[in-house]
Amino acid sequence: MTENDVQPWERIHNWLHSNASRTFGQITAPPGATGFWRLTGARNLIPPAYTPLSAEDSNRTRIRKTTEFQVEAEPAGTTSGIFLQEFVPLAADGMGGYVFVDERPGPESGCVREWDVDEGSRLPTLWPTIDAMLADIAHSLGTGEPALREHVKAARAKFVKAVLYVPEVRDGLLSWQSVRV
Numbered sequence: 001m002t003e004n005d006v007q008p009w010e011r012i013h014n015w016l017h018s019n020a021s022r023t024f025g026q027i028t029a030p031p032g033a034t035g036f037w038r039l040t041g042a043r044n045l046i047p048p049a050y051t052p053l054s055a056e057d058s059n060r061t062r063i064r065k066t067t068e069f070q071v072e073a074e075p076a077g078t079t080s081g082i083f084l085q086e087f088v089p090l091a092a093d094g095m096g097g098y099v100f101v102d103e104r105p106g107p108e109s110g111c112v113r114e115w116d117v118d119e120g121s122r123l124p125t126l127w128p129t130i131d132a133m134l135a136d137i138a139h140s141l142g143t144g145e146p147a148l149r150e151h152v153k154a155a156r157a158k159f160v161k162a163v164l165y166v167p168e169v170r171d172g173l174l175s176w177q178s179v180r181v
Contacts, residue, residue, distance in 0.1 A: 007035075007134075008131065008134035008135040008137070008138040009034075009035055009036055009038055009039060009134050009138075010038075011138040011141075011142065012039060012045070012134065012137055012138050012141060013027075013038055013039065015138070015141045015142060016042060016045075016141075016174065019141070019169055020169045020172055020173060020174040021172040022171065022172030022173045023042050023043060023044070023045070023169075023172065023173050023174040024042070025172075026041050026042055026043050027039060027040065027041050027042050028040050028041030028054065029041065029054070030054075035130075036052065036090065036130055036134065037052075037054065037055050039052045040052050040053065040054045040055075041054075042174070043173070043174075044173075044174055044175050044176065045091070045137070045174065046090075046091045046099050046133070046137065047137070047140075047147050047148060047165035047176035048163070048165055048176045048178065049093050049175070049176065050090075050091035050092060050093050050097070050098075050099045051091055051092060051093070051094070052090060052091045053089055053090060053091055053092055057089075057092075058088060058089045058090065061089040061092070061098070062085075062087065062088060062089055065083040065087075065089070065098075066083055066084065066085050066087075073086060073104050074104070075104060075105065075106025075107070075108065076102040076103070076104040076105065076106040076107070076108040076109040076110070076111055077102060077106065077107075077108030077111050077113070077125050078106075079120065079121055079122045080120055080121045081120040082120065083115060083120075084104065086102065086103040086104040087100045087101070087102060087103070087113075087115065087121075088100055088101040088103055089115075090112070090130070095117065096116075096117030097114065097115060097116055097117055098114070098115040099112060099113070099114055099115075099126065099133075100112070100113055100114075100115055100121075101113075101130060102121075102125075108125060108128070110128070110129050110130075111125040111126075111127065111128050111129065112125065112126045112127040112128075112129065112130060112132075112133045113125055113126060114126055123155065123160060123162070124151060124154045124155045124158055124160060124162070125151065125154065126148065126151045127150070127151065128150075136148065136149075136150075140165075140166065140167055141167050141174075144166060144167065145166070146164035146165060146166050146179055147164065147165050147166070147167075147176070148162070148163070148164055148165060149164060152164055163178045163179075164178070164179045165177060165178055165179065166179050
């Protein structure tokens with residue numbers, strides 16, 4: 001079995017176990033969890049500093065943050081100043097920011113975006129899918145190359161500042177350091 005035969009979330013899980021033991025020890029996924037949910041609790045797993053939520057915490061956050069106003073939603077991948085029902089939180093930064101899946105209809109449905117407590121979802125899409133996010137993170141962890149390269153290209157095309165991140169492990173804890181491009 002080659003590395004390409006292993007799912008990205010498994011590659012991340014294995015990499016954390018081998019290279020960032022304290023971050024690996026933070027994983028709180030319940031037995032039998034698979035896919036992205038197997039990484040629940042691994043602090044700072046998603047650059048720059050997002051910690052994966054459990055499926056239950058994702059649902060609670062979605063209910064708590066969703067506005068009661070009915071609005072005509074724009075297509076997936078577009079900005080929103082309010083947290084919509086179609087936003088599924090994946091990870092939190094502990095300061096009101098989230099990484100979420102945008103499930104609104106449209107060509108970018110399923111894309112992964114960032115929610116800022118002050119600015120909403122104004123930045124371009126981070127990754128086109130959860131699988132792309134996991135593959136990018138796994139690649140970055142495995143090679144030390146920067147994560148979010150495609151996001152930075154898309155942001156620059158829209159004249160928006162965006163940052164690349166490289167993984168760093170200190171004392172068994174994973175963090176992401178910004179790099180100049």
